[in-house]
Amino acid sequence: MVNICDLNKEPIINYPTFWDYKVVVEADTDILEIFNNIFNEREFKYKLSNTSKEGKYKSYLLSVYVDSKADRLNIFNQLKNQTKFIL
Template structure:
C-alpha cells in the first residue's frame, strides 16, 4: 500500500503494522467510550496528547496493530463517524 504525503512522496506500508490515530473529543471518558464502541476488545494503547488552551477539547493518541488497509481505513472512518469524536487525524 502506498500513501501520498504532503510532498507527494509515496509512503510504503507493510501489513500488519502499528498505526497511530490522533483523536480529539470533548472529554476523556467520551473518547474512551467511542474507542470501546469501535474497536471493542482489540489490543491498543491510549495515551494523552494535549488539552486545548481553553480546556474545551482533549486529544489522545490511539496506537494499535492494523492488519491491512481496509482494517486501517475502517477504524478511521468508524472513529470519525462516532458521535463522541470531534476529529480524527
Template sequence: MKTKNLSILQGKPDISYPTQWEYRIIGENEDKIIEAVFEIMPRPYTLEAKNKSSKGRFVSLHATIVVNSQKERDEIYCKLSTHQEIKMVI
C-alpha cells in the same frame, strides 16, 4: 546544484501490513472518547492522553493499534471519525 529525488513524496506511501498505526483523536469529553475508542477497536490497543486546548474545551488522545490491512485501517478511521463523541481524527 544537486537535484533531489522527489518521487518518494508523490503518490501513496508504501506501507507493509501488519503495521502499528496511530490515530490522533480530538473531542470535548475525555471519558466519552475513551468509551468510544473501547467500543470501536477490534483488539488490544494503547490510548494515551496528550493535549488540551488553551481554553480546556478540547482534548486529544492518541490511540495505537496493529492494523492488518489498508481496509482495516480505513474502517477503524471511519468508525472513529463518525462517532458522535469524536470531533476529529488525524
C-alpha cells in the same frame, strides 16, 4: 531532492503494523467508551496528548494493530464518525 511526481504516490506500508491516530474530542466525552465500542476485544493503547487552552477539547494518541489498508481506513472512518477530529 524530492521528485514532485513521487509526492502523488501512495506510501508503502508493510502490514500488519501498529498505526497511530490523533483523536480530538470535546473534553467531557468518554473516550474509553468510544474506543471500546469500536475495538471490542481488539487490543489498543491510548494516552492523553493535549488539552486545549480553554479546556474545551482533549486530544489523544491512539495506537492500534492493523492488518491491512482496508482495516486501517475502516478504523479511521469509525473514529471520524464518533469524534470531533481525527488525524
